[in-house]
Amino acid sequence: MTQRRQRNNCYCRRITHEEVRMALRKMGRGKAVGLDNILIEVWKCLGEEGVRWLTFLFNLIFKTGKMPDQWRSSVVVPLYKNKGDVQCCGSYRGIKLLSHTIKLWERIIETRIRRETQVSINQFGFMKGGSTTEAIHILRRLMEKYRARNGLADDDNTQITIEDQLVPQAGWCRWRASRGVLCDRRFPSKLKGNFYRVAIRPAMLYGTDCWAIKKRQARKMEVAEMRMLGWMCGNTRLDRIRNVVFMERLGVASISHKIKVGRLRWFGHVKRRETTAPVRVVENLTVEGKRGRGRPKLAWDEQIRHDLLELHLYEDMVQ
Structure with missing residues (x-):
């Protein structure tokens, strides 16, 4: 009996009912099932009987x-990435x-491993509370502070790139890949607008949430969007139709307004994060x-103050 207690207190102790119960509670519903066709809802409906059976199975595997x-x-299941040749396997x-039961087993083992390990706070992506947008924000803020203090000029032609494609060229690539649907007159305008927003x-x-966008860059994005919306409605600039008409017809707001809303939303996210x-x-x-001569370039925090004014x-209202 004493040896069994010592064995259960070590790192490879037996899996308990509480561990299975906690892991089962965290599993989501309505997920695609694997080859065994056993949904996670089955184990949840079985209640304590299912917990006991799963505990016995997992301990046997262990x-x-x-x-x-x-x-x-x-x-x-191959899913198209919405870019590249549709006949190329690399575009998927x-x-x-997987089986839902093995996902439950993996969650229990992962919980045990996370108790013994610690991931660096500098890890971004695939981490709870650490998105890649935070990494972009940190790099841009460091660049702004360094340039302001060391007298380095910010290039007016600086652009944000997504996979070596300039913004808004990345949006144009997405639009060209789906223009067969967006330019089809048989589809209703509201459906086209919903597809465009998604x-x-x-x-x-x-990346525009942490981007102190210039007026020239904002105009470029507005021009690109209005050309897309006009072609979606089957019109060109020669028809002399106001931009407001296109946005009302498709149910789309101005992209400059969305940039501002996203920037303020991201500001609230930053303020809600821990101080560490x-x-x-x-x-x-x-x-x-030492700060260089002349007017400093527009920084992200200054852009936020302009948006709030x-x-x-107030800052408390955004948080």
Whole structure:
């Protein structure tokens, strides 16, 4: 009995009912099922009987080091990346449909591993509370502070790129890939507008939340968007139709307004983060050096102040 207690207190202790119960509670519903066709909802409906059966199964796998052969097989569903040649395999992303029971098993093992390990706070992407947009924000803020203190001029032709494509050229690539649907007169205008907001506009707005956009750059994005909306409605500039008509017909707001809303939303996200988070630390960082002569370039925090004054808002209201 004493040896069994010592064995259960070590790192490879037996899986308990509470561990299975907690992992089962965190599993989502309505997910695609694997080859065994056993949904996670089945185990949830079984209640405590299902918890006991799963605990016995997981401990048996943990002890013998063998899992069911059916868990080793999965269904791969190719999803188009919305870019590149549709006949090229590299233009697709493979999504595996695994058994829900093995996902439950992996969640239990992952929980145990995370108790013993610690991921650096500088890890972004695939991390809870650490998106890649935070990494972009940190780099841009460091560049702004360094250039302001060391007298480096900011190039007026600087552009944000997405996979080596300039903004809004990334949006144009998305639009060209789906223009067969967007320019088809058989589809209703509202449906085209919804598709545009979901599939095309995110490519144009990527990274603009932490971007102190210039007026010239904002005009370029507005011109690009209005050309897209006009062609979606089957009109050109020669028809002399106002831009407001296109936006009302498709149910689309101005892209400049969306940039401002996204920037303020991101500002609220930054303020809600912990003071020890890198995205907050960089705001209080002081860069050594002497500020150069002349008017400093527009920084992100100054752009936020302009947005707040224009909309008559306070920082507490955005948070």
